[in-house]
Amino acid sequence: NWSPRTSAVDPMRSAYYNDLCSKFLMENCILKMEYAESRVIVLSHKGLTALYHEEQLLLVTHMNLSTNQLRALPRTLAMLRCLEVIEADDNVIESLEGLSHLPKLEEVSLRNNRIHRVSDLQPLASCPRLSILNLKGNPVCDSPNVQSELALLLPHVPDIIT
DSSP: OOHHHHHHHOGGGHHHHHHHHHHHHHHHHHHHHHHTTOSEEEOTTSOOSSOOOGGGOTTOOEEEOOSSOOOBOOGGGGGOTTOOEEEOOSSOOOBOTTSSSOTTOOEEEOOSSOOOOGGGGGGGGGOTTOOEEEOTTSGGGGSTTHHHHHHHHOTTOSEEEO
């Protein structure tokens, strides 16, 4: 990995270098997925700080973003209309803006992130097929009345794990 060396030489641009590394890693994974003619992309354990080239993932049905350094699921993920399952465990995610209006999304796993409020989950209310939501290990799970608030926000989701 070249990023730690360049960050040591130029610490003021370390975030830029990390994002650039994320871009190259995603390009490589997308090429591998296309070569295998797969609709599943595994981007776990890559140290990603940002997502790129979502326009090349339009037919993806399963996405694994676990164990990275992602702070948000960006709005551009909303273009993945075929997405059925997304795993984004063990990141530092606070924002789910990109998980809105996904008509086929059935399962979302967000274990061990930084989701603090039930209202942060609002984008998921627009996903009609969502049936499983795993929130274990998020600060929101420690809130009083979290189950009743989640039931009000996401009445169509039968299996919410806190």
